[in-house]
Amino acid sequence: MVIKNAFYAQSGGVTAVINASACAVIETARAHPDRIGNVLAGRDGIIGALTEDLIDTSLESAADIARLRHTPGGAFGSCRYKLKSLEQSRREFERLIEVFRAHHIGYFFYNGGGDSADTCLKVSQLSAALGFPLQAIHIPKTVDNDLPLTDTCPGFGSVAKYVATSMREAGLDVASMARTSTKVFVFEVMGRHAGWITAACALAARNEGEAPHLLLLPEVLFDEARFLACVKECVDRYGYCAIAVSEGLRGPEGELMAGAGTTDAFGHAQLGGIGPQIAQLVKDRLGYKFHWAVADYLQRAARHIASKTDVEQAYAVGKAAVDMALAGKNAVMPAIRRLADYPYRWDIVEAPLDQVANVEHKMPAEFITADGFGITEAARRYLAPLIAGEDTPPFRDGLPDYVSLQNVSVARKLESFSI
Template sequence: NGFSLTSSQRKQLLQSPGGAFGSCRFKLPDDIKHPIYKRCIEVFKAHNIRYFLYNGGGDSQQTSLKIAQASQYYDHPTHCIGLPKTIDNDLPVTDTCPGFGSTAKYIAVSTQEIALDVVSMHQTSTKVFIFEVMGRHAGWLAAASALGKKNKQDAPHLILFPERTFKSEDFLHQTASTVRRYGYCIIVTSEGIRDAQGNFISDANQTDAFGHTQLGGVAAYLSNLVVSELKLKTHFAIADYLQRSARHIASKVDLDQAYAVGAKGVELALNRQSGVMVTIKRLSNANYRWTLTQTPLSRVAAKERKLPSKFISANGYGITNSARTYLHPLIQGEAYPQYRHGLPQYLAFQPEFVPKKLPDWNDPDV
């Protein structure tokens, strides 16, 4: 078939970011009788597909569950296995999700680096730096920014979590008092912070020069707020895809788990399991020990796990020791890709598709 790889390509694939088989944003309909499921199983039958392994977050587990249900409904037993994979780390049951540890490491390292830059120049230039990271509904990644923080005066000074309501007056007060105390202030914000009415802060700055919807990040909004209200010089960075594709600074623990989770998925499928997601179970914090187990897809499908309250410090702008204890093992170990002439040897994978066996089909909904 079209997916066979040489052993050197396999090695290269192991050290490449992105989804080699592609990725999608596609929501299956709720009704299992919808014709798309019939078609899907017809395709499975035509190509004799008996195993379906699918990775992603809560929505992707929902997809796996639907496929498992459809394969029963249309009487084509398929072994459907969900694999956790989301940098957002917001799946329940599993200890963590592959992708998260590496992104967390990138954010923890970058926050320290940015802070050293700001420290060097704060006396005559930038006083406030805002670093926007992903996390539309859960603040796991923002929390990871504090992993390099040892003392109160270390960066980040303020973390803005989607789990906490953003109150601009308090934010400005905290920022100003941090600058008074230390001379500068490093802020890490989740992209998904909201005001008391539940509106995304990034929506507050909606209209561009054309009168069209503005996509600008929260960081730009917060930066404007600090400039306008506190008259302090600011800079900001928006990490966006930089954070989730930064294979060059991946966590070894994360890579090990990603590989093990995939292998376990294959094992479960070959053992004729279906309708389950592989989960990582933490056995100990000290010298982080973990094992793999499984959970019914129904327990994780379309669910999300927010940062628990005990992980957020009393004032709402930092993390607690229990958050550190949880997060710390996940960023351990460096696993550099191989470099050639100064650049990582990433594989740009071009999957070849097997020839179609069925005639074209048009989704009646499209």
């Protein structure tokens, strides 16, 4: 058999489990030395390919590669660098092929969300057009949970577990103190376009009256009067009100409500995101003492409370990607197929990349309650298995013991390339 090298890159926002996919790619590749020579990883994602900055993963020990499975963040670096159409970004696409050719790369594994699925598809198309044999496999990853054709996206389940745990814990805190202290707690979570993460907060409540009491989803335009009425009713009934709000909440006209980084009509910098804004609104209109939390990167980096299901799926799609490549596949993505809800059973199937790229999987309308402030039983049935199981990392000196790789680059063979 011909031995070729593989290229692996991480793309876009990193997650608590993207390195589990990297671990699977490298471990599976190493198990096939007759087919795959070395796995070269792009330093800072696709930029590493463009600049011919390729990390030699063969220098990392098997033990350190194994530790990737429990290490959050992007072990080789990731980037937000969007390749446009083949016409607009032809120079970059051709450079990729040039670098792959120079380093005997026959397998392209791209680990990301919707944009990178699109890039992966185009690399596959261009390599065919240029007569350069390359198998391009996309490995799904996004906390946004918005890829089509897959039951869920690796990374999401762990964020879901983190936000639901945090909401349950903070809810107990607020409930304890509500008589004389904070009555309204607002928890801002990620999700610019889809409310999957906000919806997952609802898993915290098992019984009537438990936090969270209200969800503010990006799918439901914000109705201030109706929201304030619900907050008041909740405080009257339970003594407090816990709210989960999506960073992507939209106002009555569909406009993004978060003011981070912008200025108001008077030119004053508006600090903070939608969480503090909603808390302040409640204070101004209803007078309740409030607190708010913004989890930001904490939520997508929280490997210490990762979902075991999510970790297993992240590893499985990485392994399946290499298996698919070895089976001669091209322009596909390993997707997760749900076979049963309880107990959750799933397997990995093949999704054609042209049906994945640029298709956004939104939260179905039937997952949102009629009042717009909660999720339905159907949503719970979908979400519950995704947070199941714990996969606690090893701890050292009281803290999770994460690996830092050496990340040594292979020697360059080409002229430099400006990005």
